[in-house]
Amino acid sequence: xxxxxxxxxxxxxxxxxxxxxxxxxxxxxxxxxxxxxxxxxxxxxxxxxxxxxxxxxxxxxxxxxxxxxxxxxxxxxxxxxxxxxxxxxxxxxxxxxxxxxxxxxxxxxxxxxxxxxxxxxxxxxxxxxxxxxxxxxxxxxxxxxxxxxxxxxxxxxxxxxxxxxxxxxxxxxxxxxxxxxxxxxxxxxxxxxxxxxxxxxxxxxxxxxxxxxxxxxxxxxxxxxxxxxxxxxxxxxxxxxxxxxxxxxxxxxxxxxxxxxxxxxxxxxxxxxxxxxxxxxxxxxxxxxxxxxxxxxxxxxxxxxxxxxxxxxxx
Numbered sequence: 001x002x003x004x005x006x007x008x009x010x011x012x013x014x015x016x017x018x019x020x021x022x023x024x025x026x027x028x029x030x031x032x033x034x035x036x037x038x039x040x041x042x043x044x045x046x047x048x049x050x051x052x053x054x055x056x057x058x059x060x061x062x063x064x065x066x067x068x069x070x071x072x073x074x075x076x077x078x079x080x081x082x083x084x085x086x087x088x089x090x091x092x093x094x095x096x097x098x099x100x101x102x103x104x105x106x107x108x109x110x111x112x113x114x115x116x117x118x119x120x121x122x123x124x125x126x127x128x129x130x131x132x133x134x135x136x137x138x139x140x141x142x143x144x145x146x147x148x149x150x151x152x153x154x155x156x157x158x159x160x161x162x163x164x165x166x167x168x169x170x171x172x173x174x175x176x177x178x179x180x181x182x183x184x185x186x187x188x189x190x191x192x193x194x195x196x197x198x199x200x201x202x203x204x205x206x207x208x209x210x211x212x213x214x215x216x217x218x219x220x221x222x223x224x225x226x227x228x229x230x231x232x233x234x235x236x237x238x239x240x241x242x243x244x245x246x247x248x249x250x251x252x253x254x255x256x257x258x259x260x261x262x263x264x265x266x267x268x269x270x271x272x273x274x275x276x277x278x279x280x281x282x283x284x285x286x287x288x289x290x291x292x293x294x295x296x297x298x299x300x301x302x303x304x305x306x307x308x309x310x311x312x313x314x315x
């Protein structure tokens with residue numbers, strides 16, 4: 001009632017021509033989309049000439065946050081405009097207060113999941129050939145953005161994508177940054193991989209009966225075997241428990257020298273070459289250093305495996 005009384009007083013005291021050239025009628029409720037409000041957003045302006053067009057462009061305040069509402073008092077709006085050039089001979093009419101609501105684009109949790117799903121699909125070439133499954137652990141129920149053309153950029157917590165525990169989504173509206181969110185997640189990649197059917201000791205030959213294929217999550221594995229054929233006949237480089245996924249670092253080519261085998265030791269120094277008989281104390285692959293007992297001196301030496309039955313040492 002007080003606001004209406006003040007508005008009436010202002011309208012009585014304001015100088016006005018007879019008849020008024022411009023009529024400004026304030027609307028009780030309006031909806032806006034931008035961040036700034038102009039007079040034309042909250043009032044219907046009528047009049048001859050181009051003055052009403054200039055009036056419509058006059059700023060009157062900031063918009064509420066996207067999806068929110070804000071009240072404007074007509075008295076305050078009129079007072080803020082009185083000093084403006086060209087604001088004369090105006091008949092102010094309409095509601096004493098205006099409820100302004102700002103439109104918004106709402107991004108639901110389901111849309112966030114769809115954005116991440118599309119990101120994984122677009123980056124399929126960076127992921128292994130597996131059944132990729134994304135489980136959302138924590139995400140916003142809803143994001144409220146300004147109205148406009150919404151774009152986004154997804155950044156996984158790991159550049160390789162696989163193994164990421166979260167994804168960051170940066171949103172922009174009409175090319176201007178508008179907000180971001182962090183989505184906590186669990187990314188699985190299910191694929192058939194080779195698994196030890198029984199415990200395998202270090203240096204043991206892999207047999208068909210000692211391995212099997214199982215579907216496992218490979219998201220935290222470096223280089224698992226996905227076929228059994230490439231494993232048969234190879235040798236374990238470490239002890240492997242039953243049920244363990246076999247990775248390439250666990251398996252190597254068969255040893256070309258075996259523990260307890262008699263070998264030829266070639267000792268080199270420049271162009272000089274000496275040979276001696278030795279007894280291998282461990283299995284060895286080509287290029288590996290193994291312990292060999294020199295039969296003549298009864299000393300233990302470290303030799304490099306060169307080929308079956310032959311090792312070498314520099315002296």
